[in-house]
Amino acid sequence: MRKAIMIIAAMLALFAGQAMAQRCLHGMSAVEIKADMADGCYTGSSRDCGYSFGVYYSVFKGGANTWNFGGEYLQTYKPYGENGRIPVAQFTGEVGYNLHLLSDYSQTFHLYGGASALGGYETVNWGKHVLPDGSTLHNGDAFIYGGAVTLSADFYISDKIALTANVKERFVFGNSTGHFHTQYGVGIKFIIE
Numbered sequence: 001m002r003k004a005i006m007i008i009a010a011m012l013a014l015f016a017g018q019a020m021a022q023r024c025l026h027g028m029s030a031v032e033i034k035a036d037m038a039d040g041c042y043t044g045s046s047r048d049c050g051y052s053f054g055v056y057y058s059v060f061k062g063g064a065n066t067w068n069f070g071g072e073y074l075q076t077y078k079p080y081g082e083n084g085r086i087p088v089a090q091f092t093g094e095v096g097y098n099l100h101l102l103s104d105y106s107q108t109f110h111l112y113g114g115a116s117a118l119g120g121y122e123t124v125n126w127g128k129h130v131l132p133d134g135s136t137l138h139n140g141d142a143f144i145y146g147g148a149v150t151l152s153a154d155f156y157i158s159d160k161i162a163l164t165a166n167v168k169e170r171f172v173f174g175n176s177t178g179h180f181h182t183q184y185g186v187g188i189k190f191i192i193e
Contacts, residue, residue, distance in 0.1 A: 023107040023156060023191070024064035024100070032056045032164060034187025038076055047085045050076030052183055056094075064100035064110060072118075074170075078177060086137065088177050090144060092120030098152065110154040119145045122175045139176045146172035146179075154189060162189040 033055055040049030056070030071093050077085040096116020103110045124139045131137055152166035164187040171180050 023159065024060050024103075024110065026060060026062050028060040029192045030058045030060075030066075030162075030189045031192065032058065032070075032187050032189040034164060034166065034185055036166070036168070036183040036185030038074055038181050038183045047077060047079040047083075050074065050088075052185070054094075054187075058098075058189075064103065066098045066100075066112070066114075068094070068096045068098060068114070068116065070094050074181065074183075076178075076181065080131070081133070084132075086125050086131070088122065088124050089126070090120060090122045090172070092118045092144070092172075094118040094148070096148070096150070098150070108156050110156075112150070112152045112154070114150045114152070116148045116150070117146075118148060118170070118172070119143070122172070122177065124177060142175045144172045144174045146170065160191045162191070163187075164189050 038050040052074040054072035074090040098112040098114035154162040168183040
């Protein structure tokens with residue numbers, strides 16, 4: 001009995017002041033800012049890939065699942081001629097649900113899989129139909145709709161801040177410039193109670 005009391009006292013002394021974080025609880029919310037590469041690795045001279053920026057608001061539900069609401073700007077390029085490229089920009093709003101797949105015991109790491117619906121507007125060459133060489137561009141601006149599937153991970157660096165990483169496949173319709181975009185990137189999430 002004396003040994004058991006000493007072991008318990010030693011454990012209490014060792015773990016005094018430590019508690020597991022209360023993260024991803026029902027009713028909590030978060031704001032996430034993220035930046036992605038799209039359709040490859042974008043550099044200033046890339047001819048057929050791009051980048052995106054997004055801001056999202058998340059509401060945690062039971063089991064650490066989340067509803068997400070946000071907006072995104074996606075800029076890609078279509079190769080033209082030997083060295084040219086034509087910009088294609090998409091402005092979209094998005095509503096989705098992320099299912100919590102995995103987390104560690106300390107709630108420092110969370111893995112999610114999700115699906116979302118999106119809609120917005122696409123502009124090709126910023127509405128200019130005549131190219132610098134005098135050619136006429138037949139692709140035009142359009143309202144777009146579609147969805148996305150996402151695999152994302154959160155790495156908590158404190159109770160209020162998490163670094164995020166994601167891979168996302170977007171599919172859009174209503175346009176004439178391509179229907180699928182693969183995105184991958186990082187972000188930062190600020191937790192609001």
